[in-house]
Amino acid sequence: MVDPVASTPIQGGPILEAKGLHAAYGQVRVLHGIDFVVNTGGVTALLGANGAGKTTTLRAICGMVRSTGDLMYDGKRINNMATEAIAAMRVGHVPDGRGTFMELSVEENLRLGGYTRKDSIEPDLERMFAYFPKLKDRFRQQAGTLSGGEQQMLAIARALMIRPRLLLLDEPSFGLAPLIVREIFEIMKQIIATERTSILLVEQNASLALSVADMAYLLETGKIVMSGPAAEIRQDESVRRAYLGY
Amino acid sequence: MEGVLHQIISGIATGSIYASISLALVMIFLATHQINFAQGEMAMFSTYVALTLIQAGVPYWGAFVLTLVFSFIAGMVLQRTLLEPLARAPVLASVGAFLGLLLIFNNIAGWIFTYTLQPFPTPFGAGAPILGGMLSRHELGSTAVTLVVLTAVWAFFRFTKLGLALRGAAYNPVSSRLVGIPVARMLSLGWGLAAAIGAIAGMMVAPIVFLDPNMMAGVLLYAFAGALLGGITSPLGAVVGGVLMGVIENIAGAYIVGTELKLTTALVIIVVVLVFKPSGLFGKTLANRV
Numbered sequence: 050m051v052d053p054v055a056s057t058p059i060q061g062g063p064i065l066e067a068k069g070l071h072a073a074y075g076q077v078r079v080l081h082g083i084d085f086v087v088n089t090g091g092v093t094a095l096l097g098a099n100g101a102g103k104t105t106t107l108r109a110i111c112g113m114v115r116s117t118g119d120l121m122y123d124g125k126r127i128n129n130m131a132t133e134a135i136a137a138m139r140v141g142h143v144p145d146g147r148g149t150f151m152e153l154s155v156e157e158n159l160r161l162g163g164y165t166r167k168d169s170i171e172p173d174l175e176r177m178f179a180y181f182p183k184l185k186d187r188f189r190q191q192a193g194t195l196s197g198g199e200q201q202m203l204a205i206a207r208a209l210m211i212r213p214r215l216l217l218l219d220e221p222s223f224g225l226a227p228l229i230v231r232e233i234f235e236i237m238k239q240i241i242a243t244e245r246t247s248i249l250l251v252e253q254n255a256s257l258a259l260s261v262a263d264m265a266y267l268l269e270t271g272k273i274v275m276s277g278p279a280a281e282i283r284q285d286e287s288v289r290r291a292y293l294g295y
Numbered sequence: 296m297e298g299v300l301h302q303i304i305s306g307i308a309t310g311s312i313y314a315s316i317s318l319a320l321v322m323i324f325l326a327t328h329q330i331n332f333a334q335g336e337m338a339m340f341s342t343y344v345a346l347t348l349i350q351a352g353v354p355y356w357g358a359f360v361l362t363l364v365f366s367f368i369a370g371m372v373l374q375r376t377l378l379e380p381l382a383r384a385p386v387l388a389s390v391g392a393f394l395g396l397l398l399i400f401n402n403i404a405g406w407i408f409t410y411t412l413q414p415f416p417t418p419f420g421a422g423a424p425i426l427g428g429m430l431s432r433h434e435l436g437s438t439a440v441t442l443v444v445l446t447a448v449w450a451f452f453r454f455t456k457l458g459l460a461l462r463g464a465a466y467n468p469v470s471s472r473l474v475g476i477p478v479a480r481m482l483s484l485g486w487g488l489a490a491a492i493g494a495i496a497g498m499m500v501a502p503i504v505f506l507d508p509n510m511m512a513g514v515l516l517y518a519f520a521g522a523l524l525g526g527i528t529s530p531l532g533a534v535v536g537g538v539l540m541g542v543i544e545n546i547a548g549a550y551i552v553g554t555e556l557k558l559t560t561a562l563v564i565i566v567v568v569l570v571f572k573p574s575g576l577f578g579k580t581l582a583n584r585v
Contacts, residue, residue, distance in 0.1 A: 111473060136475035148470035150463055152579075161463045164456070165475035211474060
């Protein structure tokens with residue numbers, strides 16, 4: 050078991066495992082048989098340039114894109130299951146574009162996040178406000194009027210409301226000012242440390258992603274070209290040149 | 296002056312019936328971005344079901360409830376079987392399908408129940424008009440029923456988890472599925488609700504206009520104009536627009552264009568709204584950030 054960071058919670062076996070995963074939009078094949086693992090309690094980063102297939106990978110996991118090969122979640126094959134059924138198995142998803150319910154209030158966005166929950170979600174609302182105090186200030190406000198950074202926070206909080214066993218994050222840094230991105234990642238580190246949710250993080254911003262991940266995979270045009278502990282990937286000469294820029 | 300007041304009050308009474316159909320139209324539009332042109336004919340058919348039950352000896356309110364249940368289920372079945380395949384069809388195909396549905400309901404009703412005008416009972420009694428002779432008992436009763444229904448629908452959408460899920464599914468189906476909402480089931484539910492709301496409107500308007508397969512043609516036009524006037528994306532707008540249309544219809548019929556031409560006011564309003572303020576009074580302009 051890889052455990053590169055001392056503060057990382059103790060990890061169990063894989064909660065998500067992809068083996069020979071293929072995915073396509075109609076005739077256009079995007080993923081060409083990729084393998085990766087998200088360990089229980091671990092943070093796996095999926096890195097790559099635009100069009101590498103990162104978002105498609107997340108869409109395959111949540112059943113929005115047809116896939117072949119094996120996607121094993123908690124020991125169960127979930128390829129091509131209905132999206133809502135996968136969500137009901139406590140897979141939280143922060144989609145690209147943030148997926149805000151623009152017309153609804155911040156509160157209603159969060160309540161929708163807790164739709165599958167049978168127990169009371171009030172304590173979780175309080176927990177989200179502790180992570181994201183800005184959301185508390187805007188509790189009754191229409192979510193469409195929030196800034197990009199606030200909407201990203203809302204998207205993360207909404208996905209956490211499902212009490213995810215696996216959290217999928219699609220480019221949480223996208224389109225945001227560096228300062229806001231840093232703020233969000235600071236909060237995410239806090240969440241990772243306290244929630245112990247297993248996370249699959251997709252990012253174009255490799256250095257950012259590697260700062261929170263313990264495992265990383267590099268995706269290029271639908272194939273995994275490199276994988277390993279985040280610390281090692283960060284040291285790799287070619288990755289540094291191509292993705293980290295130093 | 297008293298005449299104008301009379302026209303306004305009785306306009307609110309019929310307008311509240313239009314408001315129900317407007318609301319049904321807007322509910323479907325928000326969920327699917329389609330206008331259900333068959334909404335009126337579905338209501339008409341439901342009203343025939345109610346009449347059949349009443350003629351078979353079922354007491355009025357029993358028939359009322361049974362009709363709602365029937366309409367709710369029929370609306371869901373219709374969505375599942377006919378409209379789900381149309382979800383991704385081009386606009387013209389779905390417009391064609393809805394118009395087809397309108398004709399089918401109209402013809403089936405004519406075939407089963409004939410085209411003869413039939414009186415439909417009112418549960419509110421025939422007695423003398425009230426409010427200084429301005430409002431018949433039926434008008435007052437039907438307005439009350441519609442108000443109760445509209446308030447109940449509003450409370451359902453505003454305060455219940457299921458209502459919130461229905462709104463979420465209508466506004467953002469993709470995100471809804473990601474949080475575990477079965478969007479397809481929500482759509483059927485929405486159709487069931489719209490059909491039931493329409494059925495109430497049908498049963499409330501039938502005692503005024505008499506029941507025949509074409510009963511809802513005019514009502515649908517006023518309701519559609521009301522929905523556009525209030526804003527096709529706003530449920531509150533639909534209700535306000537529907538009521539306004541009832542008042543406008545009465546005022547125009549009594550003082551401006553006369554009863555023969557009053558239906559054209561609906562068409563004029565449709566055109567004016569679409570040209571000058573397509574988002575209506577309360578609606579939002581649908582814009583996409585690019």
